[in-house]
Amino acid sequence: MSTETSLQPTAALPSRWARFRDSYLLYSFRRDLIAQVSLAVFIAFVACAVLAPWLAPMNPYDLAQIDILASELPPFWIDGSDPAYLLGTDAQGRDLLSTILYGARVSLIIGFGAVALQALLGVVFGLLAGYLGGRIDAFLMRLADIQLSFSTLMVAIVVGALVKAIFGGATFSAYAVPLLVLIIGLAEWPQYARTVRASVLAEKGKEYVDAARTMGLPSRRIMFRHILPNTLSPIFVISTVQVANAIISEAALSFLGLGMPETHPSLGSLIKSGFDYIQSGSWWITLIPGAVLVVLVLVINLLGDWLRDVLNPRLYKG
Amino acid sequence: MTATATAPLAHPAATGDEAARPLLEIRGLEKRFSLSGDFLEQLKFKGGKLVREQEHVHAINGVDLEIQRGEALCVVGESGCGKSTVARTVMGLLHPSAGEIRYDGQRIDNLSTQALMPYRRRMQMIFQNPYASLNPRMTIQQTLEEPIRLHHPDWSRQQVSDKVAEVMGSVGIAADWGKRYGHEFSGGQRQRIAIARALAVDPEFIVADEPISALDVSIQAQVLNLLMDAQRDRHLTYLFITHDLAVVEHFGTRVAVMYLGRVCEVAPTATLFATPRHPYTRALMSAIPRLEDDRPQHIRLEGEVPTPVHLPSGCVFHARCPHANARCRQEVPALIARDDGSQVACHAIEEGRLD
Numbered sequence: 001m002s003t004e005t006s007l008q009p010t011a012a013l014p015s016r017w018a019r020f021r022d023s024y025l026l027y028s029f030r031r032d033l034i035a036q037v038s039l040a041v042f043i044a045f046v047a048c049a050v051l052a053p054w055l056a057p058m059n060p061y062d063l064a065q066i067d068i069l070a071s072e073l074p075p076f077w078i079d080g081s082d083p084a085y086l087l088g089t090d091a092q093g094r095d096l097l098s099t100i101l102y103g104a105r106v107s108l109i110i111g112f113g114a115v116a117l118q119a120l121l122g123v124v125f126g127l128l129a130g131y132l133g134g135r136i137d138a139f140l141m142r143l144a145d146i147q148l149s150f151s152t153l154m155v156a157i158v159v160g161a162l163v164k165a166i167f168g169g170a171t172f173s174a175y176a177v178p179l180l181v182l183i184i185g186l187a188e189w190p191q192y193a194r195t196v197r198a199s200v201l202a203e204k205g206k207e208y209v210d211a212a213r214t215m216g217l218p219s220r221r222i223m224f225r226h227i228l229p230n231t232l233s234p235i236f237v238i239s240t241v242q243v244a245n246a247i248i249s250e251a252a253l254s255f256l257g258l259g260m261p262e263t264h265p266s267l268g269s270l271i272k273s274g275f276d277y278i279q280s281g282s283w284w285i286t287l288i289p290g291a292v293l294v295v296l297v298l299v300i301n302l303l304g305d306w307l308r309d310v311l312n313p314r315l316y317k318g
Numbered sequence: 319m320t321a322t323a324t325a326p327l328a329h330p331a332a333t334g335d336e337a338a339r340p341l342l343e344i345r346g347l348e349k350r351f352s353l354s355g356d357f358l359e360q361l362k363f364k365g366g367k368l369v370r371e372q373e374h375v376h377a378i379n380g381v382d383l384e385i386q387r388g389e390a391l392c393v394v395g396e397s398g399c400g401k402s403t404v405a406r407t408v409m410g411l412l413h414p415s416a417g418e419i420r421y422d423g424q425r426i427d428n429l430s431t432q433a434l435m436p437y438r439r440r441m442q443m444i445f446q447n448p449y450a451s452l453n454p455r456m457t458i459q460q461t462l463e464e465p466i467r468l469h470h471p472d473w474s475r476q477q478v479s480d481k482v483a484e485v486m487g488s489v490g491i492a493a494d495w496g497k498r499y500g501h502e503f504s505g506g507q508r509q510r511i512a513i514a515r516a517l518a519v520d521p522e523f524i525v526a527d528e529p530i531s532a533l534d535v536s537i538q539a540q541v542l543n544l545l546m547d548a549q550r551d552r553h554l555t556y557l558f559i560t561h562d563l564a565v566v567e568h569f570g571t572r573v574a575v576m577y578l579g580r581v582c583e584v585a586p587t588a589t590l591f592a593t594p595r596h597p598y599t600r601a602l603m604s605a606i607p608r609l610e611d612d613r614p615q616h617i618r619l620e621g622e623v624p625t626p627v628h629l630p631s632g633c634v635f636h637a638r639c640p641h642a643n644a645r646c647r648q649e650v651p652a653l654i655a656r657d658d659g660s661q662v663a664c665h666a667i668e669e670g671r672l673d
Contacts, residue, residue, distance in 0.1 A: 138356070207451035211515070214409045215465045216431075216438030229455040 028310050035306040038299040045296055049105035056098035061264060068093045072282045090285045091277055099265060100289055106266040110180050111247040115239055117185025122192020127223045129193065130200025144190035152187040152249055159183050160258035173261035180259060184246050195238055199231035233311040240304030244297045251293055267293045339423055340384040341523055341555050347381040347417035349403050350374035376626045377403040378579040382653055390549065390556040392566040395576035401559045405527045408557065409443045410434060439469045442516035446528040448508035452500035458511055459496035462518050469519045481518065489514045489544060506537035517548060525557045542569060563606055567591055575599045578634040579626060581653060585660030595662045597639045641666040
């Protein structure tokens with residue numbers, strides 16, 4: 001990311017924008033068609049999700065707008081469709097387009113929320129383990145190993161099922177979004193912790209850290225002010241991969257009935273609700289949200305791939 | 319140079335009592351690094367029994383040094399002899415395995431982080447590699463402000479930036495470099511910035527760990543002169559680690575020669591270069607290429623430096639020393655002061671077998 005323009009020290013300072021304009025990041029972005037298309041599609045997704053209440057023809061959460069007689073209508077290019085429902089309707093008569101827009105919103109919120117939680121835990125634990133070393137390192141990394149030896153989905157299923165059993169389905173439905181963020185966030189923090197720890201170990205041996213120590217700076221400041229900014233590029237790269245992973249995990253959990261309830265469907269629960277009707281000919285209820293999910297995850301992964309190549313070709317591939 | 323010439327130059331703030339006391343005293347310093355990994359890796363089966371086995375690298379073993387106010391003590395020795403470990407241990411980057419370090423009479427190697435803070439301000443370090451010693455994500459201004467803000471939390475913004483401007487001026491870097499990042503500068507410029515950072519808190523003692531060996535030859539003299547100017551203007555005391563004997567001759571008040579983690583000779587620079595005593599120092603000095611020599615008489619040492627994992631018994635140099643006898647193989651020689659102000663750790667010198 002550094003602009004390796006060895007300028008004369010007396011030359012006028014480039015502004016932040018000029019720095020960005022000259023950067024390798026932008027240069028490689030301009031030359032990479034896949035990255036450009038991916039970013040455009042991703043931004044379109046986010047915009048649609050954010051603007052869902054204004055874009056969607058109807059509010060799928062509002063029971064008064066749902067007409068059960070209009071259920072299982074096909075999308076517009078098939079005979080028997082209703083022009084009011086562009087992508088058809090699901091089994092409860094909800095407009096599929098609106099439901100997908102709202103569902104993508106839920107999926108993205110959970111994806112980003114879970115990744116924020118993972119990153120917070122992983123970065124803090126990774127920094128502590130890498131910088132302090134010794135017993136703390138051993139303890140945190142064994143914890144991460146244990147965590148990684150369970151599959152994410154299994155942890156999520158167990159926790160989800162427990163919460164559902166203890167507090168009841170209604171409570172679970174009411175707090176489904178924060179719960180899913182918590183479950184997916186807790187299950188995947190070791191990814192961050194390990195990568196951050198590895199970068200910290202590499203940075204810790206550099207002399208600027210020794211310089212900070214001989215200055216007498218407190219460990220906390222050395223960790224967060226000196227080492228953390230130098231480990232950001234791998235964190236960015238994992239984050240893209242992890243957002244895609246979190247969205248998939250959420251979809252999988254919803255598909256298994258441990259995620260978003262039918263009344264507030266995410267893409268995963270939409271796929272699940274349509275799955276029962278796939279044999280009866282109403283394939284669109286499952287396949288359209290499924291295609292949307294695939295495209296969303298694909299563009300995030302493609303962006304992550306591009307970012308990884310730009311920032312550091314030697315990085316781990318998630 | 320006579321013994322009196324090595325007497326400490328009086329520090330302006332120092333009273334008579336303080337001036338007589340060395341600024342830094344290192345006594346019996348040892349540092350071992352474990353090679354054996356953690357506890358589980360140390361367990362081994364030997365003869366049907368589970369035993370715990372540990373191996374160490376003896377980076378320094380029993381170093382005694384005194385640094386007087388106002389002097390520049392150069393530490394020389396080949397790679398791996400523990401020069402840098404001494405520097406890093408003095409600065410508290412490493413904890414000594416044994417021995418003690420006294421700064422201005424106060425023991426500092428066992429102080430807590432908090433109690434060490436006043437000493438952190440008084441002693442600063444300059445590192446070897448200026449490409450690694452500046453944080454790539456901080457501007458020069460931020461880099462220089464950080465130590466000042468840390469050690470003078472009560473200073474106003476204006477006072478801090480005035481101080482930064484002052485040190486930048488004193489090391490010859492332009493004030494408008496402050497907004498730039500380290501990677502925009504050349505090695506020599508970066509080393510100036512690193513020196514400015516060390517000077518920013520007005521230290522009295524600076525540990526310089528090979529500060530010019532990573533620099534271009536044409537820049538080395540500039541940086542060395544900068545360090546000497548700073549010493550004169552700010553009454554600094556240096557512990558200067560280097561391999562470069564030409565630099566030592568130019569820069570050092572006294573020289574300590576290290577071999578395999580021990581000090582074998584400490585002497586005023588002129589004395590050491592004129593009459594090296596210790597057999598290792600003699601070999602080292604004879605290795606300096608000289609223009610006038612068309613048939614150099616190098617003292618060739620046989621063999622290799624022993625591994626610091628299994629230290630030789632007695633004098634660490636005995637296996638390669640042409641003057642070694644049975645006593646050298648058993649008894650560790652202590653540093654013994656001589657009339658000319660030097661100290662030599664050698665049985666042959668002590669016994670008069672070697673003059």
